[in-house]
Amino acid sequence: xxxxxxxxxxxxxxxxxxxxxxxxxxxxxxxxxxxxxxxxxxxxxxxxxxxxxxxxxxxxxxxxxxxxxxxxxxxxxxxxxxxxxxxxxxxxxxxxxxxxxxxxxxxxxxxxxxxxxxxxxxxxxxxxxxxxxxxxxxxxxxxxxxxxxxxxxxxxxxxxxxxxxxxxxxxxxxxxxxxxxxxxxxxxxxxxxxxxxxxxxxxxxxxxxxxxxxxxxxxxxxxxxxxxxxxxxxxxxxxxxxxxxxxxxxxxxxxxxxxxxxxxxxxxxxxxxxxxxxxxxxxxxxxxxxxxxxxxxxxxxxxxxxxxxxxxxxxxxxxxxxxxxxxxxxxxxxxxxxxxxxxxxxxxxxxxxxxxxxxxxxxxxxxxxxxxxxxxxxxxxxxxxxxxxxxxxxxxxxxxxxxxxxxxxxxxxxxxxxxxxxxxxxxxxxxxxxxxxxxxxxxxxxxxxxxxxxxxxxxx
Numbered sequence: 001x002x003x004x005x006x007x008x009x010x011x012x013x014x015x016x017x018x019x020x021x022x023x024x025x026x027x028x029x030x031x032x033x034x035x036x037x038x039x040x041x042x043x044x045x046x047x048x049x050x051x052x053x054x055x056x057x058x059x060x061x062x063x064x065x066x067x068x069x070x071x072x073x074x075x076x077x078x079x080x081x082x083x084x085x086x087x088x089x090x091x092x093x094x095x096x097x098x099x100x101x102x103x104x105x106x107x108x109x110x111x112x113x114x115x116x117x118x119x120x121x122x123x124x125x126x127x128x129x130x131x132x133x134x135x136x137x138x139x140x141x142x143x144x145x146x147x148x149x150x151x152x153x154x155x156x157x158x159x160x161x162x163x164x165x166x167x168x169x170x171x172x173x174x175x176x177x178x179x180x181x182x183x184x185x186x187x188x189x190x191x192x193x194x195x196x197x198x199x200x201x202x203x204x205x206x207x208x209x210x211x212x213x214x215x216x217x218x219x220x221x222x223x224x225x226x227x228x229x230x231x232x233x234x235x236x237x238x239x240x241x242x243x244x245x246x247x248x249x250x251x252x253x254x255x256x257x258x259x260x261x262x263x264x265x266x267x268x269x270x271x272x273x274x275x276x277x278x279x280x281x282x283x284x285x286x287x288x289x290x291x292x293x294x295x296x297x298x299x300x301x302x303x304x305x306x307x308x309x310x311x312x313x314x315x316x317x318x319x320x321x322x323x324x325x326x327x328x329x330x331x332x333x334x335x336x337x338x339x340x341x342x343x344x345x346x347x348x349x350x351x352x353x354x355x356x357x358x359x360x361x362x363x364x365x366x367x368x369x370x371x372x373x374x375x376x377x378x379x380x381x382x383x384x385x386x387x388x389x390x391x392x393x394x395x396x397x398x399x400x401x402x403x404x405x406x407x408x409x410x411x412x413x414x415x416x417x418x419x420x421x422x423x424x425x426x427x428x429x430x431x432x433x434x435x436x437x438x439x440x441x442x443x444x445x446x447x448x449x450x451x452x453x454x455x456x457x458x459x460x
Contacts, residue, residue: 011035011036011056011057011126012035012036012037012038012055012056012156013030013035013036013037013038013055013056013057013058013059013122014038014040014046014049014050014055014057014058014059014076015027015030015037015038015039015040015058015059015060016039016040016041016042016043016045016046016058016059016060016061016064016069016072017041017060017061017064017088018041018042018061018064018065019061020041022061022088022111023039023041025115026039026059026118027039029115029118029119030118030119030122032440033119033440034440034443034444034447035122036156038055041065042064042065042067043064043067043071043072043075046058046060046072046076047072047075047076047079050076050079050080051079055076055080055083056084056126057083057084057085057086057106057122057125057126058073058076058083058084058085058086059085059086059088059109059118059122060072060073060085060086060087060088061087061088061089061111062087062088062089062090062096062100062108063089063090069087069088069100070087070099070100070103070105073085073087073100073103073104073105074103074104077104079167080163080167084106084125084126085104085105085106086105086106086107086108086109086121086122086125087100087105087107087108087109088108088109088110088111088113089108089109089110089111090110090111096108106124106125107121107124107125109121148190148191148194148195150187151184151187151188151191152328152331152332152335153325153327153328153331154327154328154331154450155320155325155326155327155328155450157320157324157325158320158325158328161188161317161318161319161320162191164317165188165191165192165195165317166195168192168315168317169191169192169193169195169196170195170196170197171315172196172197172198172286173286173314173315174267174286174287174288174289174311174312174313174314174315175189175192175286175287175288175289175314175315175316175317176288176289176290176291176295176312176313176314176315176316176317177189177288177289177290177316177317177318177319178290178291178292178294178295178316178317178318178319179290179292179318179319179320179321180292180319180321180367181292181366181367181369182322182366182367182368182369182370183319183320183321183322183367183368184319184367184368185250185290185292185319186205186248186250186290188317188319189203189205189246189248189250189288189290190203190248192246192288193245193246193248193286193288196246196286198244198245198246198286200244201242201243201244201245201246202241202242202243202244202245202246203242203245203246203248204238204241204242204245204246204247204248205247205248205250206219206220206238206248206249206250207250207251208249208250208251208252208253208254208255209250209251209254210251213256213259216255216259217259217262217275218231218235218237218275219237219238220237220238220239220263220266221237221239221272221273221274221275222234222235222236222237222238222239222240222274222275222281223235223237223274223275223276223277224274224275224276224277225276226276227274227275227276227277228275228276231275231276236274237274237281239266239272239281239283239285240274240281240283242283242285243283243284243285244284244285245285245286246285246286246287246288247285247286247287247288248288248289248290249287249288249289249290249312250290250291251290251291251292252289252290252291252295252312253291253292253293253295253298253303253304254291257303257305260304260305260308261305263308264305264307264308264311266283267287267308267311267312268311270282270283270284271283287311287312289312289313295309295313296309321364321367322364322367322368322371323363323364326360326449326450327450328450329359329360329364329371329450330351330356330359330360330450330452330455332368332371332372333351333359333371333375334351336371336372336375336376337351337375337378337379337387340375340376340379341379344379344380346379346382347385348379348382348384348385348386348387349385349386350385350386350387351386351387351455352386352387352388352389353418353421353422353455353456354388354389354422355378355387355388355389355391355392356418356455356456357389357415357418358389358392359371359374359392360414360418360449360450360451361411361415374392374393375387377391377393378391378392378393410449413445413449414449414451416435417431417445417446417449417451418451418456420434420435421451421453421455421456422456424456425456425457426453426454426455426456426457427453428442428443428446428453431453
């Protein structure tokens with residue numbers, strides 16, 4: 001079994017117990033091995049914590065104050081399928097343990113428990129779950145659709161998004177994806193389609209902001225010959241082509257109010273008349289919509305219909321910006337480097353540590369799309385086998401205003417770690433010794449800031 005502290009991904013463990021002393025013992029024990037620990041005193045707190053965070057494993061007391069720990073386990077697993085759970089029981093009865101395991105627990109521990117046994121059980125349950133290895137459930141494999149395989153992430157924020165995508169894909173409800181420009185909304189939409197029961201059907205996508213208003217209706221509905229001056233032949237609309245599959249409306253906030261009214265009617269009736277036709281066309285499509293604007297604000301401004309909002313906003317998915325998931329910057333940069341260098345015929349192998357530092361420090365207002373553009377420029381201008389700092393062009397959102405004390409402290413800590421790794425060429429033991437830290441504690445800091453020692457190894 002691998003030592004957890006040598007993993008590249010920090011597992012997040014949710015602990016739930018109504019005894020503060022037990023929570024503190026678990027926090028200290030699990031924290032000493034580099035796990036990220038979230039503590040809750042009851043089921044309500046636990047469910048609230050799990051809403052915004054991808055949980056790798058939960059340790060739950062069987063008898064909480066007025067609650068059943070196994071029932072709480074089932075609620076958590078309803079939101080995050082196959083979540084591994086260890087049940088703590090003070091009763092130690094065979095029946096209690098068997099019931100918990102039958103209902104989905106990975107294992108159980110009897111209170112008072114031994115700290116080493118807790119760590120062993122956690123490691124065993126995490127070993128059964130591939131997420132502890134730092135692999136996204138959507139890393140490239142032959143078992144996943146291509147669109148999902150292209151999603152590259154280490155961050156818990158994006159893994160929580162992908163867990164939700166996998167959960168809602170099997171339903172047929174409409175989905176609304178919200179996120180800043182460049183966060184990958186269409187990629188998520190394609191992944192959703194690829195995991196759904198409609199995956200054998202077509203995936204049709206349009207950018208509502210890119211099609212002129214006077215052409216949008218004919219593009220969506222299609223038309224008969226002679227329907228308007230330039231209609232010299234019959235043309236099938238995009239809605240008809242999407243029958244049996246998924247239709248993705250990107251930047252749906254840019255639709256005009258008249259077009260919103262027509263779209264609402266189509267979504268409600270699931271049928272329409274092509275332009276110039278008196279024959280209805282019935283369609284069976286799943287709607288996936290996206291925008292980088294706040295639709296509720298647009299409603300208050302009178303620019304978006306509230307009834308259409310509720311029709312498309314059945315299941316919301318929010319994509320975090322790249323600046324909030326900096327652990328993903330280097331994996332994405334390396335992916336783009338490999339892809340772009342191959343396409344250009346160049347043999348560019350590495351990103352210099354100074355360039356790594358510049359990438360991590362950047363704010364990325366353009367998100368993943370901006371990162372791809374930056375790497376494309378770097379590859380185009382590179383003359384050697386390494387991407388150097390001078391090739392990482394542009395201010396990339398750096399601001400002159402002073403950061404908060406907390407942000408400044410975090411920045412200093414990360415830059416200090418980068419300097420240590422550069423100085424010691426990725427040797428963690430030596431870097432930890434230089435810093436006066438235990439090796440395990442140094443690994444915790446590296447995981448906190450999304451730093452991989454391999455990025456600083458001498459590749460010569």
